[in-house]
Amino acid sequence: MPRFAANLSLLFTELPFLDRFAAAADAGFQGVEYLFPYDWPASSLAEKLQQHHLTQVLFNLPPGDWQAGERGIACLPDRVEEFREGVFQALEYAEVLDCPRMNCLAGIRPESLPADVAFQTLVENLRFAADLLAAKGMTLTVEAINSKVDMPGFFVDTSLAAMTVIEAAGRENIRFQFDLYHMQIMEGDLCRSLSRLCPHIGHIQFADNPGRHEPGTGEIHFDRVFAHLDALDYQGWVSAEYRPQQDTETSLGWFRPRIN
Ligand SMILES: O=C(O)C(=O)[C@@H](O)CO
Numbered sequence: 717m718p719r720f721a722a723n724l725s726l727l728f729t730e731l732p733f734l735d736r737f738a739a740a741a742d743a744g745f746q747g748v749e750y751l752f753p754y755d756w757p758a759s760s761l762a763e764k765l766q767q768h769h770l771t772q773v774l775f776n777l778p779p780g781d782w783q784a785g786e787r788g789i790a791c792l793p794d795r796v797e798e799f800r801e802g803v804f805q806a807l808e809y810a811e812v813l814d815c816p817r818m819n820c821l822a823g824i825r826p827e828s829l830p831a832d833v834a835f836q837t838l839v840e841n842l843r844f845a846a847d848l849l850a851a852k853g854m855t856l857t858v859e860a861i862n863s864k865v866d867m868p869g870f871f872v873d874t875s876l877a878a879m880t881v882i883e884a885a886g887r888e889n890i891r892f893q894f895d896l897y898h899m900q901i902m903e904g905d906l907c908r909s910l911s912r913l914c915p916h917i918g919h920i921q922f923a924d925n926p927g928r929h930e931p932g933t934g935e936i937h938f939d940r941v942f943a944h945l946d947a948l949d950y951q952g953w954v955s956a957e958y959r960p961q962q963d964t965e966t967s968l969g970w971f972r973p974r975i976n
């Protein structure tokens with residue numbers, strides 16, 4: 717059975733953020749992730765993790781101005797200094813939270829920015845971040861996010877784009893973040909892709925499609941996909957990153973028979 721984690725930015729949103737840790741633990745999760753930790757003192761988050769015996773499995777590097785619509789700055793040549801500062805900030809959090817991996821959001825490429833410049837900027841930023849993380853034994857992930865529905869213009873929107881940039885960066889501790897929801901929208905053929913990419917995958921997330929709700933609300937055959945991950949002997953975390961169709965409690969039917 718995969719090791720399942722709960723994404724606290726999307727699940728348990730009926731509760732204030734700091735109360736979601738207890739709710740995730742009570743529901744049977746042993747790991748949690750969320751978009752960003754930066755609005756809270758690291759010590760408060762660490763206390764919640766310890767109190768509820770939870771592992772922090774992932775969070776994102778600072779994304780630029782999220783409220784203004786930015787979705788990462790790693791491909792933007794005029795933001796390299798800010799990117800680097802963000803890596804240092806993220807590392808401070810990761811150490812306090814004992815979190816072994818962070819995701820680097822490539823960002824939305826402005827039409828005026830040539831693709832080759834965005835690519836080279838991203839490669840150099842990934843190397844910078846990966847080298848700092850490697851010194852602490854941490855992994856950096858690169859997620860492909862669908863550009864059809866959720867993030868038009870996102871620079872890394874296919875597994876090929878992600879693997880191309882990961883290979884160009886050439887660092888052992890950079891891995892692919894395979895989000896089943898985004899990959900279903902962009903490529904489909906999930907089990908074959910998982911087989912092909914498994915050695916490069918550092919983290920998995922999921923939601924059903926369409927709607928980005930819980931398993932069973934859409935077209936993905938989760939029983940097959942989760943069984944396939946077991947057959948591949950995938951050892952990483954698999955995070956529920958979906959918006960409950962009604963409420964979180966009702967959405968957890970897929971999880972109850974699978975509590976580790
Ligand atoms: O949107 C997703 O999918 C994510 O994993 C987020 O962490 C980044 O937007």
Ligand SMILES: [Mg+2]
Nearest residue numbers: 859895921957
């Ligand atoms: Mg995701």
